Amino acid sequence: MTDDPIPESHRDILDAKGFAHVATLTEKQVLQNSPTWYLWDDERKQLLISLTTGRQRYRNLRVNPRVAACIADPENPYRYVEIRGPVDAIVTDEGNELINALAKKYVGKDEYTRHKPGDVRVVVRIVPERVLCFG
Amino acid sequence: MTDDPIPESHRDILDAKGFAHVATLTEKQVLQNSPTWYLWDDERKQLLISLTTGRQRYRNLRVNPRVAACIADPENPYRYVEIRGPVDAIVTDEGNELINALAKKYVGKDEYTRHKPGDVRVVVRIVPERVLCFG
Numbered sequence: 001m002t003d004d005p006i007p008e009s010h011r012d013i014l015d016a017k018g019f020a021h022v023a024t025l026t027e028k029q030v031l032q033n034s035p036t037w038y039l040w041d042d043e044r045k046q047l048l049i050s051l052t053t054g055r056q057r058y059r060n061l062r063v064n065p066r067v068a069a070c071i072a073d074p075e076n077p078y079r080y081v082e083i084r085g086p087v088d089a090i091v092t093d094e095g096n097e098l099i100n101a102l103a104k105k106y107v108g109k110d111e112y113t114r115h116k117p118g119d120v121r122v123v124v125r126i127v128p129e130r131v132l133c134f135g
Numbered sequence: 136m137t138d139d140p141i142p143e144s145h146r147d148i149l150d151a152k153g154f155a156h157v158a159t160l161t162e163k164q165v166l167q168n169s170p171t172w173y174l175w176d177d178e179r180k181q182l183l184i185s186l187t188t189g190r191q192r193y194r195n196l197r198v199n200p201r202v203a204a205c206i207a208d209p210e211n212p213y214r215y216v217e218i219r220g221p222v223d224a225i226v227t228d229e230g231n232e233l234i235n236a237l238a239k240k241y242v243g244k245d246e247y248t249r250h251k252p253g254d255v256r257v258v259v260r261i262v263p264e265r266v267l268c269f270g
Contacts, residue, residue: 019212021205023158023168031203031219033158033168034269035212068166070156077154077170084166134169 005045010081010133014040014047017106018074020083022049022067024060032060037102038071047083047126050099051090052119061087067126079135085127093121140180140263145216149175149182152241153209155218157184157202159195167195172237173206182218182261185234186225187254196222202261214270220262228256 006014019035026032034057039048047069051058061067065087072080093099096112099121103112115121141149154170161167169192174183182204186193196202200222207215228234231247234256238247250256 019207021156021158021168021170023156023166023203025160025164025166029160029164031158031160031166031201032217033156033203033205034217035156035205035207035215066166068158068168070168070170072154072170080170082167082169 003045005128005131006081007131007133010079013071013073013079013081016074018072020047020049020069020071022057022069024057024067025064026056026060027063029064032057036069037106038069039098039101039105041125044125045128046088047128048098049124049126050093050102051122051124053122054119058090058122061090061124065090069126073135076135080133082132082134083126083128083130084132085129088125088127090122090124093123096121098123138180140266141216142266142268145214145268148206148208148214148216151209153207155182155184155204155206157192157204159192159202160199161191161195162198164199167192171204172241173204174233174236174240176260179260180263181223182263183233184259184261185228185237186257186259188257189254193225193257196225196259200225204261208270211270215268217267217269218261218263218265219267220264223260223262225257225259228258231256233258
């Protein structure tokens with residue numbers, strides 16, 4: 001366990017079922033922004049998202065491994081956390097562990113069932129280098 | 136009226152009361168991302184947001200006048216529009232016209248009442264150069 005980078009006042013948002021809006025940059029420095037399932041890894045204090053390697057976002061993070069993720073309280077959109085930081089690692093999602101955990105969290109299923117042929121799932125680990133809390 | 140850059144299938148999202156998650160870049164190319172009130176200007180086909188000139192985001196847009204704005208259907212977070220594009224203009228919000236219209240849309244008041252001393256309100260006009268629809 002490392003020190004908690006997320007203030008106690010907003011800690012609950014990380015366990016809620018809101019989406020993380022994750023902004024990245026393409027190779028050409030074009031901004032992208034999209035809603036994303038996420039999990040908070042409380043052991044390592046990192047934000048985890050799942051991607052397939054076919055996604056533009058995966059290519060973006062290979063070149064520009066930084067994000068700004070905005071996560072709002074699903075009950076109150078004026079209360080939110082913005083997490084900015086580098087990607088610590090992008091690793092294969094062994095046994096689909098992360099995507100299955102996300103399916104459990106968001107749709108209540110033990111397994112993620114929407115894989116497409118050829119999909120390679122990876123885990124993106126984001127370090128909350130800077131955390132801003134609002135509301 | 137110019138051609139509509141927003142497909143009919145997702146046009147309703149622009150009039151809904153969801154938030155635009157607006158990503159920008161600081162002078163040092165650091166990503167920022169935050170939920171924002173918005174209005175769709177159907178005459179000019181531009182996305183409008185309101186800022187005070189004291190905000191980091193205002194300084195960002197002065198240096199890097201581009202955004203990626205993600206707007207989800209408030210009833211269905213899997214259905215969303217991503218609007219990427221340059222800022223066409225940043226102009227004074229004469230008579231607080233935009234911020235009052237936003238207060239009307241979001242909180243049902245004729246006037247925005249949360250001004251702070253010294254606030255200068257501006258209108259940011261975003262051109263939807265690229266529009267991606269999901270869900």
